Amino acid sequence: MKKIFYSLIYLFAYLFILPTSVLAAGEFSADYEVDYTIAPDGRTIVTQNISLTNKLTNLYPTKYSILIDTEKIKNVVAYDRKGVITPTINQKDGKTEIILSFNDQVVGVGNKLHFTLRFENGDIAQKNGSIWEVNIPGVTSDSDIAAYSVSLQVPQTFGPNAYMSPPPADGRRWTKEQMIKGGVSAAYGEMQAFSLDLSYFLQNTRVTGAIGEIALPPDTAFQKVVINAIEPKPAAVRQDDDGNWIAQYSLAPGQKLDITATATIFISLAPRSAFGKVNLRPTDYTRPLKFWNADDPRIVSLASELRTPKAIYDYVVKTLSYDYNRVNDNPIRKGAASALSTPKNSICMEFTDLFIALARAAGIPAREIVGYAYTTNSRLRPLSLVADVLHAWPEYYDSEKQTWIPVDPTWANTTGGVNYFDKLDFNHITFAIHGFSSELPYAAGFYKRSGKNTKDVMVRFAQGSFTFLPTAKLTPGFSLPKVFPAGFTTSGQVIIENTSGVAAEDVDVAIETSFSQFSFKKRIAQIPPFGKFFIPVSFPIDNYLRSEKGVITATVNGEVINNYIDIQPALTLFAPFAIGILLLGIGFWYLLVKKPLWTLFRH
Numbered sequence: 001m002k003k004i005f006y007s008l009i010y011l012f013a014y015l016f017i018l019p020t021s022v023l024a025a026g027e028f029s030a031d032y033e034v035d036y037t038i039a040p041d042g043r044t045i046v047t048q049n050i051s052l053t054n055k056l057t058n059l060y061p062t063k064y065s066i067l068i069d070t071e072k073i074k075n076v077v078a079y080d081r082k083g084v085i086t087p088t089i090n091q092k093d094g095k096t097e098i099i100l101s102f103n104d105q106v107v108g109v110g111n112k113l114h115f116t117l118r119f120e121n122g123d124i125a126q127k128n129g130s131i132w133e134v135n136i137p138g139v140t141s142d143s144d145i146a147a148y149s150v151s152l153q154v155p156q157t158f159g160p161n162a163y164m165s166p167p168p169a170d171g172r173r174w175t176k177e178q179m180i181k182g183g184v185s186a187a188y189g190e191m192q193a194f195s196l197d198l199s200y201f202l203q204n205t206r207v208t209g210a211i212g213e214i215a216l217p218p219d220t221a222f223q224k225v226v227i228n229a230i231e232p233k234p235a236a237v238r239q240d241d242d243g244n245w246i247a248q249y250s251l252a253p254g255q256k257l258d259i260t261a262t263a264t265i266f267i268s269l270a271p272r273s274a275f276g277k278v279n280l281r282p283t284d285y286t287r288p289l290k291f292w293n294a295d296d297p298r299i300v301s302l303a304s305e306l307r308t309p310k311a312i313y314d315y316v317v318k319t320l321s322y323d324y325n326r327v328n329d330n331p332i333r334k335g336a337a338s339a340l341s342t343p344k345n346s347i348c349m350e351f352t353d354l355f356i357a358l359a360r361a362a363g364i365p366a367r368e369i370v371g372y373a374y375t376t377n378s379r380l381r382p383l384s385l386v387a388d389v390l391h392a393w394p395e396y397y398d399s400e401k402q403t404w405i406p407v408d409p410t411w412a413n414t415t416g417g418v419n420y421f422d423k424l425d426f427n428h429i430t431f432a433i434h435g436f437s438s439e440l441p442y443a444a445g446f447y448k449r450s451g452k453n454t455k456d457v458m459v460r461f462a463q464g465s466f467t468f469l470p471t472a473k474l475t476p477g478f479s480l481p482k483v484f485p486a487g488f489t490t491s492g493q494v495i496i497e498n499t500s501g502v503a504a505e506d507v508d509v510a511i512e513t514s515f516s517q518f519s520f521k522k523r524i525a526q527i528p529p530f531g532k533f534f535i536p537v538s539f540p541i542d543n544y545l546r547s548e549k550g551v552i553t554a555t556v557n558g559e560v561i562n563n564y565i566d567i568q569p570a571l572t573l574f575a576p577f578a579i580g581i582l583l584l585g586i587g588f589w590y591l592l593v594k595k596p597l598w599t600l601f602r603h
Helices: 297-306 309-319 325-329 336-341 348-361 409-414 570-593 597-601
Strands: 028-038 044-054 063-068 073-080 083-085 088-092 095-101 112-121 125-128 131-136 145-153 161-165 184-188 192-203 210-216 223-231 236-239 245-251 256-267 366-373 391-398 403-406 428-434 457-461 474-479 483-485 489-498 504-513 519-527 532-540 548-556 559-568
Touching: 028 131, 063 112, 073 088, 073 095, 095 112, 131 145, 145 184, 192 210, 192 245, 210 223, 210 256, 245 256, 256 428, 297 309, 297 336, 297 348, 309 348, 309 409, 336 348, 348 366, 348 391, 348 409, 391 409, 474 548, 474 559, 489 504, 489 519, 489 548, 504 532, 519 532
Parallel strands: 028 145, 483 559
Antiparallel strands: 028 044, 044 112, 063 095, 073 083, 073 112, 088 095, 125 131, 131 184, 161 184, 192 256, 192 457, 210 245, 223 256, 236 245, 366 391, 366 428, 391 403, 474 489, 489 532, 504 519, 504 548, 548 559
């Protein structure tokens, strides 16, 4: 998400007692009414209605200057009560300076000079994929600014408002107190879609066969993943305890394997209801791990004071400083305790690790997300991980909502206070989740051939209209014999296979039979793409003489699959084996004794 921040307003009022008089601070107060009106194509008309109030009797303002942190400024118009003002415009080093020389001369304590400045700014609204993002720059705290209010108008074609941070104080306008805290961020639209091209490399260095594994981007509460293609196809896909999708490959001794995958990922701001609530054991996500020094005395002491996720987030944002130079040096992960000792040279890993360690020390379940965050300004929103320029951010568990909540203290720090706690954005893509381990599984981008600096992660906005998401394709199967012996228990498996690249969520399974009291019902939270769910089953049959045709019925999300079996009396099934054993015994007798068996019955 791209935002352009102004270097706030510089006011130069050249005043006359003598021609060379220079303005000192505190000689004027300024009131600002600023309106941002956005056209359907994103062009933004900024209108500033400004009043300068004299604080002295013998001084009056003659000039006004504003420095804007972009060169995308055009169509500048200004006027005061005596007519049009011809602006002087200077553009250099990515900035635009507008200088106004007033026509009107207002003298006297308490008297006001009113003027209007209007211009077109091309950096306020940006369409990224299917989402319009609006970022209004804040202002610095200045005692000469008496009042500062901001209003915003957007076209209906932008779609529904996804978030607005902060909300306007009176429902329509933002105040000076709000604007000095970092400006306004807003987004319009319902869902963002990205297309991914991923490359992985596996190598078995053993002299025996081995299982190689890669992590595919998984579903989360805020992310839905469609694996469009993966070559070669994995032998199996399992879901680990953190919810990662682990694709498994059988590798021959010394085998090298290149794997490619394409995916479409849909990002939403609100948790997806289909993902369901998450129940966990807090102790699994509060224990110390490598890089998360939750038992370090300094961290324990800080956690006893901070206690809440918001307090921890604010502390990390204010304490650590982002080191842009360190990103280029293939940085080594320091961990939370070291980040606390050397706060000035931190990148996203340290912001994330310190948040997690403090949260865990405070008894708040926390974990790490490694992934990709779309950014158009690497200074304001940097990506820190050298492997394909990835990003890391933490999540904490909200026990009331039973949901993992993502936050980004790194970008909150680098953007000067943009709120990445109450909401994230449409641009953070999860590649791997670290909770039970602080390092594994490795995210896409970390499976590289030795000595080769390849680009293994390609991300772009998806093209097309996505009015609905694809659904999973489930195929029930049976691993059971066709003939059941009466009087015995027959065991096997019912296998629910997902043959699609979309995870199946909240899968209702029911199994029943026509020949026994067996009944099974279960709701499976998720079956990953190309994954299988195995249900062990056992069917006891109590009558040794029973003979009939039987049906085992599996119902998966309303779809019925029947498996037909034969139940045969045990005597019928085992008689051929008994006769064979008898004949075999007779044969051995003859070989050993050299007499027919019936000679035993002679008198």
